[in-house]
Amino acid sequence: MTDLISMVVAKYNYWIYITLMMIGLYAIIAKNNLVKKIVGMNIFQTAIILFYVSISVKKGATIPILEHGHGPDAHHVVHAVDYINPLPHVLMLTAIVVGVATLGVALALAIRVYNNYNTLEEDKILAQIREK
Amino acid sequence: MKIIGLIITVTTGALLFYAAGDFPAWSDPASPASTYLSPHFIEKTMEETSVPNIVTAVLADYRGFDTMFETAVIFSAGVVCFFLLRISRREDEEPETRYYRHVLTGVTIQLKEGHEIPPSADFERIDSMWTPPDLIIKTGCRLLIPFVQLFALYVIAHGHHSPGGGFQGGVILGASVILFAISHDLRTAVRRMSEKLIGILCAAGVLIYAGTGALCLLLKLNFLDYSALAGVLHVDPITARSHGILIVEIGVGIAVLATMIWIYNNISSAGRYRQGL
Numbered sequence: 001m002t003d004l005i006s007m008v009v010a011k012y013n014y015w016i017y018i019t020l021m022m023i024g025l026y027a028i029i030a031k032n033n034l035v036k037k038i039v040g041m042n043i044f045q046t047a048i049i050l051f052y053v054s055i056s057v058k059k060g061a062t063i064p065i066l067e068h069g070h071g072p073d074a075h076h077v078v079h080a081v082d083y084i085n086p087l088p089h090v091l092m093l094t095a096i097v098v099g100v101a102t103l104g105v106a107l108a109l110a111i112r113v114y115n116n117y118n119t120l121e122e123d124k125i126l127a128q129i130r131e132k
Numbered sequence: 133m134k135i136i137g138l139i140i141t142v143t144t145g146a147l148l149f150y151a152a153g154d155f156p157a158w159s160d161p162a163s164p165a166s167t168y169l170s171p172h173f174i175e176k177t178m179e180e181t182s183v184p185n186i187v188t189a190v191l192a193d194y195r196g197f198d199t200m201f202e203t204a205v206i207f208s209a210g211v212v213c214f215f216l217l218r219i220s221r222r223e224d225e226e227p228e229t230r231y232y233r234h235v236l237t238g239v240t241i242q243l244k245e246g247h248e249i250p251p252s253a254d255f256e257r258i259d260s261m262w263t264p265p266d267l268i269i270k271t272g273c274r275l276l277i278p279f280v281q282l283f284a285l286y287v288i289a290h291g292h293h294s295p296g297g298g299f300q301g302g303v304i305l306g307a308s309v310i311l312f313a314i315s316h317d318l319r320t321a322v323r324r325m326s327e328k329l330i331g332i333l334c335a336a337g338v339l340i341y342a343g344t345g346a347l348c349l350l351l352k353l354n355f356l357d358y359s360a361l362a363g364v365l366h367v368d369p370i371t372a373r374s375h376g377i378l379i380v381e382i383g384v385g386i387a388v389l390a391t392m393i394w395i396y397n398n399i400s401s402a403g404r405y406r407q408g409l
Contacts (some may be wrong), residue, residue: 014152022145030137041269057165059159064186065294066178078178086186087170090195093187094202097299097388098318099286104395108216111402131389 013054020047034113034120038106045099049092056088064089133317146207183292189191191297192377192384193404196356199380200341203387207338210391215333217403233258257319259406265316271316282309292374298381302388309389310396318401327397327405337387341380348376 005066024047053108062116064086066078110120156163173190182188190289191199230243232255239331240258241249249255281304288301313321353360358376359369397405 005259009153010157011152013158017149018145018152021148022141025144028143029140032136054158055156055163056144056398057159058161061161063295064174064274066184066186070182070184078175080166080244081172083174085166085170085191088165089187090190092300093191093297094199097303098202098209099204101206101391101395104399105209105212105216107399108395109215111399112216113154115402129327 013050015130017051018049019052020044020050026045030124034110034122035107038103038110041106042099042103045095049099052088052092052095056085058084152237162202180370181377182370183191183374183377185292185297186296188297188377188381192380193356193358193373194343196380198355199384200338200345203341206391207334207387210334210394213395213398217398218405219403227246229260230260231260231262231290232256233262237253259319269315275312277308277312280311284308288381289378291381292378298384299388301381302385303392305385305389305394306396309393313393313396313400318397318405320407322397325393327394330394330397332395333386334390337383337385337390340383341385344376344379344383372386 003053021044024040024042024044027043028037031037031040058081061082064083066083068076113125114120117128119125135407156165159293172234173186173194175185177183177189179223181193211347229245229401232243233240233242235254235256241255243249284301286299287296290302291297309321309325310325314329344358344361347364348357348360349355351360352357352365358373360374362372365372365375399408
């Protein structure tokens with residue numbers, strides 16, 4: 001029992017990200033409304049961002065900006081254990097902005113769909129397509 | 133459909149929960165993600181690029197190609213929103229009855245088809261569903277927007293030494309213009325920043341980025357190897373990398389700024405560019 005608890009506590013970042021990802025995936029597959037699907041896609045993206053940022057953390061390390069980079073104290077030895085991993089931050093930095101851009105495209109498509117079918121409910125749209 | 137979705141979701145979740153057992157523990161300094169490439173970035177960034185913010189250096193220098201195409205993705209997202217939504221048919225743009233409001237007195241006049249008013253700054257074009265913007269919100273936003281924009285410029289310019297850079301600063305700049313469009317109306321915002329200008333800025337941002345890379349190529353080094361700019365900028369190659377990063381960050385900022393406004397303008401008015409939200 002204590003093993004299980006310590007395992008859960010040691011990896012709780014993964015539990016949170018998997019739970020968020022499941023919520024997003026369920027919304028993408030099962031929701032009928034297109035805007036709710038888009039919201040689900042955004043929750044999914046948030047889960048991935050959380051996952052990446054959480055794997056970059058190191059215990060006892062600080063943000064990846066070097067202290068005393070310039071000035072009289074410069075040119076001291078930098079140890080990798082003192083700073084958290086910068087690479088996931090770089091990837092997620094662009095992913096957030098690209099996420100906003102894809103959200104914009106998705107909403108634009110939803111507006112076009114609404115203009116054509118006068119509804120955002122997927123089953124009604126499919127019924128209208130079958131009628132044609 | 134709901135049952136199938138639930139089964140797929142639960143199966144994926146269960147597999148991931150099972151796989152998470154093999155993952156390195158939370159905040160483990162010896163995890164695989166933190167041991168191969170990132171120590172090189174952390175230890176060598178300062179001597180190779182002279183930029184204390186490692187994220188900025190990796191973003192614009194070590195992974196410059198990646199970021200260039202991310203900027204291209206954002207540019208294409210703006211263009212796609214434009215092509216999907218923008219309605220530029222004449223009859224749709226010019227309804228039969230138009231309304232103009234005299235700014236100083238607040239008098240609204242209605243013009244039938246074929247009539248024109250002499251062009252003057254006293255009248256502004258409004259829609260039939262126009263509601264006056266709230267005075268408190270309008271004044272509050274007018275006080276706030278300059279500081280938001282100043283902060284955005286600081287975030288872009290100081291991205292080498294503190295958290296920030298082109299993406300973040302560009303989004304804040306775009307948000308300030310969107311705040312203006314929300315607090316007044318879309319027509320006023322488009323009059324300040326026309327659609328043509330937004331399109332040009334959006335392309336110019338990507339062009340600055342790619343052009344810097346091409347300039348390095350012309351100066352007989354690799355694409356996006358900013359140390360080639362040392363001769364042009366009259367600095368040593370390491371400082372030239374730092375300056376090159378700043379140039380491409382400005383390009384990214386401009387592209388992101390324009391794309392955010394473009395997407396907002398098109399989506400909030402469904403491509404009609406009338407009142408907006």
